[in-house]
Amino acid sequence: MKNWFRRNALYVILFAVAIFAGFGTYYYISSTLEEQVPPVGINQDEEEKITDVTDGSPAGSEEKEKKETEEAEVSTLRCPIDGAVLEELPQHRPLAVMIGNSVDARPVVGVSEADLVYEALVEGGITRLMAVYYHGEAGKIGSIRSARPYFVTLAQDTGAVYVHVGQSPQAEAFFKKYNIDHLNEIPITEGFWRTKDRVPPHNLFSSTDNLHRLAEKFDMDWTVQVAGLPLETEKPVITDDLRQSPEIIIYYPQQYSQVKYVYRKDTGDYLRYMGGKPYIDGSTNLQIRAKNIVVQYVDTKVIDGEGRLSMKVIGSGDALVFRDGIAYEARWEKTGLHEPTKFTTVNGEEIKFAPGQTWIQLVPTGTRVDY
Ligand SMILES: [Zn+2]
Numbered sequence: 001m002k003n004w005f006r007r008n009a010l011y012v013i014l015f016a017v018a019i020f021a022g023f024g025t026y027y028y029i030s031s032t033l034e035e036q037v038p039p040v041g042i043n044q045d046e047e048e049k050i051t052d053v054t055d056g057s058p059a060g061s062e063e064k065e066k067k068e069t070e071e072a073e074v075s076t077l078r079c080p081i082d083g084a085v086l087e088e089l090p091q092h093r094p095l096a097v098m099i100g101n102s103v104d105a106r107p108v109v110g111v112s113e114a115d116l117v118y119e120a121l122v123e124g125g126i127t128r129l130m131a132v133y134y135h136g137e138a139g140k141i142g143s144i145r146s147a148r149p150y151f152v153t154l155a156q157d158t159g160a161v162y163v164h165v166g167q168s169p170q171a172e173a174f175f176k177k178y179n180i181d182h183l184n185e186i187p188i189t190e191g192f193w194r195t196k197d198r199v200p201p202h203n204l205f206s207s208t209d210n211l212h213r214l215a216e217k218f219d220m221d222w223t224v225q226v227a228g229l230p231l232e233t234e235k236p237v238i239t240d241d242l243r244q245s246p247e248i249i250i251y252y253p254q255q256y257s258q259v260k261y262v263y264r265k266d267t268g269d270y271l272r273y274m275g276g277k278p279y280i281d282g283s284t285n286l287q288i289r290a291k292n293i294v295v296q297y298v299d300t301k302v303i304d305g306e307g308r309l310s311m312k313v314i315g316s317g318d319a320l321v322f323r324d325g326i327a328y329e330a331r332w333e334k335t336g337l338h339e340p341t342k343f344t345t346v347n348g349e350e351i352k353f354a355p356g357q358t359w360i361q362l363v364p365t366g367t368r369v370d371y
Helices: 002-036 044-051 061-075 149-155 169-177 208-217
Strands: 095-100 116-121 127-133 161-164 182-184 204-206 247-250 259-264 269-274 292-298 300-302 309-311 315-323 326-334 342-345 358-364
Touching (some): 095 149, 095 208, 116 149, 127 149, 149 161, 149 169, 149 309, 161 208
Parallel strands (some): 116 358, 161 182, 292 358
Antiparallel strands (some): 095 127, 247 259, 259 269, 292 315
C-alpha cells in the first residue's frame, strides 16, 4: 500500500515539475528529471522516437524538441496492468471475473476486453478463466461461474474485486478466513442477468459498468494497491541464445481443453485455439489474440470426492514466458496472499512483458507443454 501512494505521489510531483519546467526553471530541473521517471511500462526510447522530428530550423529547435520530449515522457501514462496508454488512471478497482470455459460455455463473452486473463483447471479436466478488467471495459461478460480459492488468491495480485456466482465449500471457507473483497451474484442478483440462449449454469452475465457500480455500492476498499506486470515496449533483440517459438501447445488433460497459441510475426501477437478450434470471443466473433503467454507450473492436488483441486499458487515454481515469438524459461514466486506473483529468468532477472493482453496459464507441475 505504501508503494502505491509513493508511486502515485510521484506522478503528481512529476506532472507539476513538467509544468514549471515550461516557465523557465526547465534547464535546471530537467537535468535531474531523467533519473526520477519511474512509471511502470513507460519506454523512453519509444517516446523519443515519436518526437524525434527535425524541422530544419537551426537555432533553438533542438532545445524545444528536447523540452517537448521530456514533457511527453512525464505526461505519458500507461495502465499498470497491460501497458495501454491512458489519459488518466481508472477511478475504480480492477475486477476479476470468474468465467466458465467448458464446451457449453463457449464462446466466452467479453474476454478480449480484459487487461489480463488467467486460465486454470477446475474439476473434470475443464478449465475456467478469470478475466481481469482495469482500464478494459465490456458491456457483457460471462458466463460467470463459481469461486475457487486459487483464483481468489490470484485476484489479489492485481488488487481486484473478485466476481463470482456461488463458490465451492473450500472457497466459502476461504472467504470466511480472509478479508476478501468480492461480489457474489448469490445473493446480490442486481447488476447480473441470465440469458435464454444458453442453458444454466452457462447463462449468467454482467458488465464492467454494473460491477463497478456494485463495488461502489458495497463500499469496497479504494486504497488497495493496483499492480500489474512489468512492461517493456521495445521488442527484444533476437540473439542466438534466445529461443524462437512460434507455436505453443498446452496439454490440459481433456482434448477439448487443450490450448494452442500461434505467433504471428506481422502483428506480433498470438492467436488462441482451444480443442483444435479458433477460440472466439462471442461479443465480437473474433479470435482472441494475446501479446504475452505465461505457463505457470503449480503443485495441484485433488482434494474431495467431486474432484475439486487445490493449487499452490503462493510459493514458487517453474514457468515459461512467451512474447514476440520468443520463449523464456522462467521462475515464478508469490510470497503472500496480497503480494503479486513475480516472474524472473532462471538467472533471476525480472521478465518484462509486451504491452497488451497477457494470458497466464496455470498447469499442474509435470504437464506437457510443447513449444
Ligand atoms: Zn489496462
